[in-house]
Amino acid sequence: MKIEKLDNSVSEILQVVGICIIDPQLYRVIDVGSEWRTFSNEKSGTDPSRVGGPENPLLNGSDLSTVIGPGRGDASFDDFGVSKYQNRRTMSSSDRALINAFREINGMADRINLAKTIVDRANNLFKQVHDGKNLKGRSNDAISSACLYIACRQEGVPRTFKEICAVSKVSKKEIGRCFKLILKALETSVDLITTGDFMSRFCSNLSLPNMVQKAATHIARKAVELDIVPGRSPISVAAAAIYMASQASNDKRSQKEIGDIAGVADVTIRQSYKLMYPMAAQLFPADFKFATPIEDLPQM
Template identity: 25%
Template structure:
């Protein structure tokens, strides 16, 4: 994490923090998320002593794994003059045109590059749809290249393997993205994506960390526009459940939705079960089951109406 010179719109403070894992720029004074889609720059750009906009204007791009050629290939243009500035005659121009045409054909006939072109074109589209930071894109490209080297893409669709690599990258970097969300963004069946994900886990021997339910709370609460006090109560309740090992083996999104619903009822903020369940990507039955399991642990601290939908009978606040 590093500091950037950006002013906060709420408190006008210039002390902000950039979190490259979540892709967010946060005000260190009031905690406001200024931006949730940062664009990282490679360090070698700065060593050139030239601004990035000047480099892009001159056709120089940074090295990136998310490009099929890593940004290192060259293309033969259509020159009218030689290196000395003399105009080429018709015979020399025809030779250069023939070289340019064969250069294009050789590159197009490479199936390896063609596969990477299609995959990274889809990855660039997913980056905009899911608002992914540059670190996730680079990690996804790295995993996909490993899968292609092992021959795991052969016989499978590029979309399924790419989405599986993207989900692994999100899990490793702590970005709360679900399989259903990624599958819907790239029009891939959930079953096909889950199968490709299990294949990459086994073949690449990847160790997937567990999802932090606290980040799921932030994601769901932002979708339903909950107040800050409700978020804080949900985070306190979730930390207690994690310490009691209640969340072990449970879907993080389901637990986050249940904790948020309980916090809404405790704080008096009106949100229906269908609203929270839809934002979390779960069913209302799952939400009620998770709420019931929490109520069984602390029956005096959780409102009874979480079990009996529509019958609000108690509003006690969970003990901090």
């Protein structure tokens, strides 16, 4: 909304004609939204509503456009019956690229149920990269996917590269390259991911009870604190911790089931589990109720 101050002379005139003014310093509120007024007496078009797209601060032209109405009469057509005036929007190529990228980001976010705040942050990141012309030669699809990945990390709901790749049109390697280039170009950073960032979502998707989730969270945290899994990614450690906790409970899950949800290979889970198994007695929480004793847990 825009606020414009009226001068004292206008204020005095309004008081004379009977408009009650509480404050002499009158402010007039201007609505910059779409105009939904209907002009029913106009016969030039089938749609009497004069409307337009709302202002978009991410676009260079504020989404202003011109549309030529349908031609009528002989003057609107050439000798072959083709319309002389094409109905074309006067939108720059830069704005067109931005709109396509925003549409792609929104589509990817919808497919993995991301909040609008994440979409807005990803759109802003893409706008900064686009205006700075920092990633020339890279496809807009790859940049859009990397911006969405960064937005998830910055909003505190990280997603794995494989999850973003599953809804994207580009490869995981290309998303990873753009991710590093964007962080360098924008001089920004993201928080390091931890096992706790994924534990709740993975356990929920595996339909594991709260007891198993708490145990898996404790196992993963202790494994990192004791430096049992050096060099392993938080995702593989979380997957191995879920496997160990589930095997000790009545709600057992296979490595393949966990791998499909976590986006890691079975062999990756096995490698982390091998490192954690000898110290299993120290990893489980003290109040955990074992359905399968530690000595009967699978040995890789």
